[in-house]
Amino acid sequence: MNLSTGSKLGMRVVALGYLFFLLLVPIGVILWRTFERGIGAFIEAISTPAAISALNLSLLIVAIVVPINVIFGIVTALALVRGRFPGRGLMQAVVDLPFAVSPIVVGVSLILLWGVNGWFGVLDEAGFRVIFGLPGMVLATIFVTLPFVVREVEPVLHEIGDEQEQAAATLGASKWQTFWRITLPAIRWGLTYGVVLTVARSLGEFGAVIMVSSGFPGVSQTLTLLVHSRYIDDHNTFGAYCAATLLMGIALVTLLLMTLLDRKRSNT
Amino acid sequence: MISVIGANKNFGDFAALDNLSLDIPAGSLTALLGPSGSGKSTLLRSIAGLENPDSGTITIGGKDVTGVPPQKRDIGFVFQHYAAFKHMTVRDNVAFGLKIRKRPKPEIDKKVNELLEIVGLDGFQHRYPAQLSGGQRQRMALARALAVDPQVLLLDEPFGALDAKVREDLRTWLRRLHDEVHVTTVLVTHDQEEALDVADRIAVLNKGRIEQVGTPRDLYDTPANDFVMSFLGPVAKLNGQLVRPHDIRVGRDPSMAVAQKAGTAESAGVTRATVERVVHLGFEVRVELRNAATGDLFAAQVTRGDSEALQLKEGETVYARATLIPNIPA
Numbered sequence: 001m002n003l004s005t006g007s008k009l010g011m012r013v014v015a016l017g018y019l020f021f022l023l024l025v026p027i028g029v030i031l032w033r034t035f036e037r038g039i040g041a042f043i044e045a046i047s048t049p050a051a052i053s054a055l056n057l058s059l060l061i062v063a064i065v066v067p068i069n070v071i072f073g074i075v076t077a078l079a080l081v082r083g084r085f086p087g088r089g090l091m092q093a094v095v096d097l098p099f100a101v102s103p104i105v106v107g108v109s110l111i112l113l114w115g116v117n118g119w120f121g122v123l124d125e126a127g128f129r130v131i132f133g134l135p136g137m138v139l140a141t142i143f144v145t146l147p148f149v150v151r152e153v154e155p156v157l158h159e160i161g162d163e164q165e166q167a168a169a170t171l172g173a174s175k176w177q178t179f180w181r182i183t184l185p186a187i188r189w190g191l192t193y194g195v196v197l198t199v200a201r202s203l204g205e206f207g208a209v210i211m212v213s214s215g216f217p218g219v220s221q222t223l224t225l226l227v228h229s230r231y232i233d234d235h236n237t238f239g240a241y242c243a244a245t246l247l248m249g250i251a252l253v254t255l256l257l258m259t260l261l262d263r264k265r266s267n268t
Numbered sequence: 269m270i271s272v273i274g275a276n277k278n279f280g281d282f283a284a285l286d287n288l289s290l291d292i293p294a295g296s297l298t299a300l301l302g303p304s305g306s307g308k309s310t311l312l313r314s315i316a317g318l319e320n321p322d323s324g325t326i327t328i329g330g331k332d333v334t335g336v337p338p339q340k341r342d343i344g345f346v347f348q349h350y351a352a353f354k355h356m357t358v359r360d361n362v363a364f365g366l367k368i369r370k371r372p373k374p375e376i377d378k379k380v381n382e383l384l385e386i387v388g389l390d391g392f393q394h395r396y397p398a399q400l401s402g403g404q405r406q407r408m409a410l411a412r413a414l415a416v417d418p419q420v421l422l423l424d425e426p427f428g429a430l431d432a433k434v435r436e437d438l439r440t441w442l443r444r445l446h447d448e449v450h451v452t453t454v455l456v457t458h459d460q461e462e463a464l465d466v467a468d469r470i471a472v473l474n475k476g477r478i479e480q481v482g483t484p485r486d487l488y489d490t491p492a493n494d495f496v497m498s499f500l501g502p503v504a505k506l507n508g509q510l511v512r513p514h515d516i517r518v519g520r521d522p523s524m525a526v527a528q529k530a531g532t533a534e535s536a537g538v539t540r541a542t543v544e545r546v547v548h549l550g551f552e553v554r555v556e557l558r559n560a561a562t563g564d565l566f567a568a569q570v571t572r573g574d575s576e577a578l579q580l581k582e583g584e585t586v587y588a589r590a591t592l593i594p595n596i597p598a
Contacts, residue, residue, distance in 0.1 A: 095594075101322060112540065160354075163347050164351050164352075164353055164354075165353035166318055166338075166345070166347070166351065167345065167347060167351035167353070167409075167412075168364070169318070169337070169338045169339055170316060170317075170318070170338045170341075170343055170344065170345035170413070171340065171344075171364050171365035171368060171412070171416060172339050172365055172368045172369060173364075173368045173412075174339065177368060182353060185355040186354065186355060193496075234505075
């Protein structure tokens with residue numbers, strides 16, 4: 001494409017301006033609001049018992065959801081790429097469902113299923129609390145983050161093909177050895193990215209979680225719920241900004257850690 | 269020795285192997301030669317256990333391996349596109365099979381060093397496959413397959429992805445390697461020149477069946493049928509008879525010398541033809557001719573010396589005669 005210097009410059013301004021106003025300005029405003037009273041006030045706001053409990057709960061949910069989605073995601077991606085079974089097309093479509101369905105609908109359906117009057121309400125009566133408890137929040141988060149690992153690993157599996165695995169088989173490697181030594185290292189980039197997206201989305205999920213959480217501060221509030229309740233219920237806007245900054249900070253750290261880890265592993 | 273007895277394999281309606289039987293002697297270098305879709309790769313993958321025939325029996329070294337997974341067949345396999353383990357160094361690639369077998373480290377090191385030297389990659393052991401050329405990658409793949417001392421070495425179009433010059437070098441190299449290592453080797457190729465060059469036995473496949481098995485010389489000189497004849501080298505059709513272009517003599521005079529093998533020349537007769545084109549291919553010259561009687565095109569191959577002596581030009585009338593007609597059973 002041959003563009004004049006003027007139009008090149010114009011396109012750059014438009015693209016950068018777009019990113020600036022839609023991404024950088026909102027984040028910048030939050031950061032500015034958070035730190036305008038100094039770092040001490042920020043630390044204080046994120047170390048209240050309610051904030052620490054919210055952080056722990058959010059991290060706990062991530063710690064449960066990520067391994068489940070990694071295992072499920074790899075198995076599903078393998079089935080979608082390598083499998084030849086009836087219903088594969090349907091499975092392709094169903095995997096993307098969480099992208100299409102609004103998280104709030106997920107919350108409502110979970111209540112319908114697991115609530116006291118729901119299909120599986122018996123469990124609730126037996127004392128195993130799903131709705132308004134941790135299991136409900138985990139289920140909601142798994143649902144909304146389900147496609148990430150699958151969709152990141154699937155194209156990588158397509159690209160590498162199965163010749164390396166066949167070669168490993170002819171060299172005597174069992175299915176399990178082949179998976180650990182050949183397949184997993186080959187898909188690790190896609191998997192890493194899938195995990196980062198899953199972590200970020202798990203931390204940030206709000207709509208589905210608010211429906212199935214009892215929302216008590218210090219008990220069943222995740223970080224997103226804390227931001228919401230501080231802002232709406234307590235009119236503690238500063239506290240909300242600080243919690244929001246903490247949320248962004250963790251996501252950023254995850255991204256950095258994963259990138260560093262992977263660089264280290266591929267160097268050895 | 270490898271035996272395939274009555275193997276059948278269908279992919280949908282397509283019969284890749286059609287009641288195929290073949291014996292491959294121990295220590296030989298056998299080429300499976302055929303056009304694409306002839307079943308040669310399916311046959312090789314069935315020997316490896318990467319494909320399971322719908323019926324039939326396969327034995328390796330007298331042991332029935334039908335239904336046995338590739339891990340337990342004691343084979344080495346080399347793929348057309350190398351199938352290099354991209355995240356491993358050359359050294360780790362070659363050592364893979366030995367590590368799986370949990371051999372002691374000193375033994376692995378010794379074996380890997382030995383093989384890297386044989387395949388000429390001893391300076392490259394810490395490189396990754398992406399840092400190697402295609403030819404080097406394929407030599408690495410060969411070393412990897414040989415590391416586990418397989419009973420048979422199976423090569424699926426191993427030079428197919430390489431350019432012509434490298435392909436020729438590797439061919440010569442593989443032949444020499446086989447003379448050193450003596451492992452029973454089966455090579456799949458669609459390139460007749462490659463098969464004739466490398467193999468000591470060739471099995472020609474077509475439509476899932478074996479057309480003929482024999483030494484390169486046998487197949488070239490006494491092909492079992494028209495298919496083998498046309499697949500193993502260039503052919504020209506002279507008065508309804510398939511002959512090799514280099515067995516056609518071209519002259520200015522209809523009373524050309526009688527062929528060395530008396531009798532054969534008579535049957536094909538002397539044919540009047542016009543020169544359509546003269547193509548210089550280095551030492552050889554291909555003369556494209558049009559049969560004056562039937563109007564069919566055919567080509568004769570003559571040496572440059574003959575061509576210069578005859579002073580062939582386009583549009584001129586010449587006389588052609590086959591000096592050797594292969595004895596193909598009808």
